[in-house]
Amino acid sequence: MKMKKKINPKEGFIYGLIGVATLFTIGILVFILGFIFSKGLPHVNLYFLTSQFDSTSAYVDVKLSEGSQNPLGLILEETTIKEKGSNEKKVIAIKEIEKTSLGEDAINNQGQPLALSEKDIINRVNGINVEGKSVEEVNQILNSINKDTVTMRITKQGGGIFPMIITTLMMIGLSLLFSVPIGVFAAIYLVEYAKPGKFVNLVRFATESLAGIPSIIYGLFGMILFVLTLNLGYSLLAGALTLSIILLPVMIRQTEESLKAVPDSYREASYGLGANKIYTITKVVLPTAVPGIVVAIILSIGRIIGESAALLLTAGTAAKIPGSLLESGSTLTVKAYTVAKEEANIELASAIGSVIIIIIIILNALSKLISKKFSKI
Amino acid sequence: MENKFSIKNLDMYYGDFQALKNINMEIKPKEITSLIGPSGCGKSTFLRTLNRMNDLIEGVRVEGEVLLDGEDIYKEIDVTKLRTRIGMVFQKPNPFPMSVYDNVAYGPRAHGIKKKSELDEIVERSLKRAAIWDEVKDRIKRNALSLSGGQQQRICIARALAVEPEVLLMDEPTSALDPISTLKVEDLAEELKKEITIIIVTHNMQQAARISDKTAFFLNGELIEFDETDFIFSTPRDKRTEDYITGRFG
Ligand SMILES: Nc1ncnc2c1ncn2[C@@H]1O[C@H](COP(=O)(O)OP(=O)(O)OP(=O)(O)O)[C@@H](O)[C@H]1O
Numbered sequence A: 001m002k003m004k005k006k007i008n009p010k011e012g013f014i015y016g017l018i019g020v021a022t023l024f025t026i027g028i029l030v031f032i033l034g035f036i037f038s039k040g041l042p043h044v045n046l047y048f049l050t051s052q053f054d055s056t057s058a059y060v061d062v063k064l065s066e067g068s069q070n071p072l073g074l075i076l077e078e079t080t081i082k083e084k085g086s087n088e089k090k091v092i093a094i095k096e097i098e099k100t101s102l103g104e105d106a107i108n109n110q111g112q113p114l115a116l117s118e119k120d121i122i123n124r125v126n127g128i129n130v131e132g133k134s135v136e137e138v139n140q141i142l143n144s145i146n147k148d149t150v151t152m153r154i155t156k157q158g159g160g161i162f163p164m165i166i167t168t169l170m171m172i173g174l175s176l177l178f179s180v181p182i183g184v185f186a187a188i189y190l191v192e193y194a195k196p197g198k199f200v201n202l203v204r205f206a207t208e209s210l211a212g213i214p215s216i217i218y219g220l221f222g223m224i225l226f227v228l229t230l231n232l233g234y235s236l237l238a239g240a241l242t243l244s245i246i247l248l249p250v251m252i253r254q255t256e257e258s259l260k261a262v263p264d265s266y267r268e269a270s271y272g273l274g275a276n277k278i279y280t281i282t283k284v285v286l287p288t289a290v291p292g293i294v295v296a297i298i299l300s301i302g303r304i305i306g307e308s309a310a311l312l313l314t315a316g317t318a319a320k321i322p323g324s325l326l327e328s329g330s331t332l333t334v335k336a337y338t339v340a341k342e343e344a345n346i347e348l349a350s351a352i353g354s355v356i357i358i359i360i361i362i363l364n365a366l367s368k369l370i371s372k373k374f375s376k377i
Numbered sequence B: 001m002e003n004k005f006s007i008k009n010l011d012m013y014y015g016d017f018q019a020l021k022n023i024n025m026e027i028k029p030k031e032i033t034s035l036i037g038p039s040g041c042g043k044s045t046f047l048r049t050l051n052r053m054n055d056l057i058e059g060v061r062v063e064g065e066v067l068l069d070g071e072d073i074y075k076e077i078d079v080t081k082l083r084t085r086i087g088m089v090f091q092k093p094n095p096f097p098m099s100v101y102d103n104v105a106y107g108p109r110a111h112g113i114k115k116k117s118e119l120d121e122i123v124e125r126s127l128k129r130a131a132i133w134d135e136v137k138d139r140i141k142r143n144a145l146s147l148s149g150g151q152q153q154r155i156c157i158a159r160a161l162a163v164e165p166e167v168l169l170m171d172e173p174t175s176a177l178d179p180i181s182t183l184k185v186e187d188l189a190e191e192l193k194k195e196i197t198i199i200i201v202t203h204n205m206q207q208a209a210r211i212s213d214k215t216a217f218f219l220n221g222e223l224i225e226f227d228e229t230d231f232i233f234s235t236p237r238d239k240r241t242e243d244y245i246t247g248r249f250g
């Protein structure tokens, strides 16, 4: 006989609530991702990822290739660019560069190579202003040249996020450089050396409290200590030092957990063979704990990528690749914040947001994969 | 014959709890000594005082003397040196999560041997002595955790032998193994006895009777009886020993 399952009204109500809450959560997630991706993803392409944010202009010399139908090898097009104050302006831009073109070997007026690339705007040719002219008119000017080099003023269009990607990578590298060794050593001390008691409890209480403090507070602290007192200015270094402090509690906790997860039987076996403590820690305990530490590092990377408040106050908002540790630079997240806030450019902010979300999803998948792979041992 | 170990008036405390009470015992070299007794009577504790493994535990206090070849191990011998002279095999096989080779080479490396040819030789010799060479010689670079429990235990024995100990302490080395692996470890112990002294904790009366020369019966932290294995199992002097080995107890 088949038992018919009866759901009483009270259970039904609870099931209903659980279902609604679950759907609500998933719904919000899907909505956010959908919103950001639909606004942002159309703007994400290779050009967006690889070009500068600010536009730059320069005079370049380009050699003409001999014996070619189109000696300059440039195919031009008319486009419009937005100027300040949302005026639109018609300009001539490079649509395509032919294989025979020597545009790749162009030299700027300081004698350094500055390759022409697609989407570059041509402002002047041999001193003639070509702005507002049509493609035919410009081609005519170019064809009438009878020297073997042309001098052009070009403008490399910005709008890309390459500097922010590089700054983000630099920020990740530098912050981890400070926080990983300190975090790992502190965790080793707490797990392997410190006698359990008041002091360890105090350290643990301190790290846990530090983990709960909002990052804007760290930002203020970093600004006062690193930017002002130590006179580092808004810089990569000040930002990375501040981030390291933010990362330390998580780094320590996570490493502690993975050290504690190393079975004592490994330690006993090592001591039983006459190995000393340092040897035991470096050869058995740490290597066994590495997967956990790697997960901690990946979580930290996620935190660095996601941080905005603390970096705004310490690393500033420059939209270029910092030339040194003491120069300002903005990470992807900081840039998304500033373009949304200061330029009200929601499309651009969403495009950066899409890139950030994709990176975070990849990092999460990576940390899952690592913990899964190593939990088998 | 000189004693390998002379234990005199040994008391051992975990904090306030006295786990060993006035133990006196002489252990001859190149013999197998079995330690038997009900759970919690202090067998493991006693074994671990012999290589100072208890030093790792907070609040442990040891009184009395443990002499190894006449030297007090708590006063006259450096603890890392001591542990190379006295190897230990644990109840649960505990190979490191690394290759068979690295497991066996661990001890020698910890004591500064770096030369590959020397290590190769030690690894092969130790695996042969632990009667596992034929089974693993083709997968010496494989992770030791991929082997069976019985093989893992013999890897652990090989790892202990690699530092050339004079004494091997074994704490219920076969309790996690199947009968065939158990027999292999027992045969191995009898083989090793030609060169080294073995002290083995076991809950298996047959095992104690089969392989050991001497048997010690512990109860509540006291050494009740210690004699030739044949005597202990045929004509025990103490009623409590008799009750225990005939299974009327604990
Ligand atoms: N780390 C420790 N701290 C405090 N007491 C302990 C500790 N280890 C063991 N003891 C106690 O010491 C006594 C002897 O324990 P021991 O492990 O030596 O027994 P055993 O004879 O090996 O038992 P078994 O046969 O179950 O392994 C027990 O009462 C146990 O509770």
Ligand SMILES: [Mg+2]
Pocket (backbone or CB within 6 Å): B043, B044, B045, B171, B201
């Ligand atoms: Mg025990």
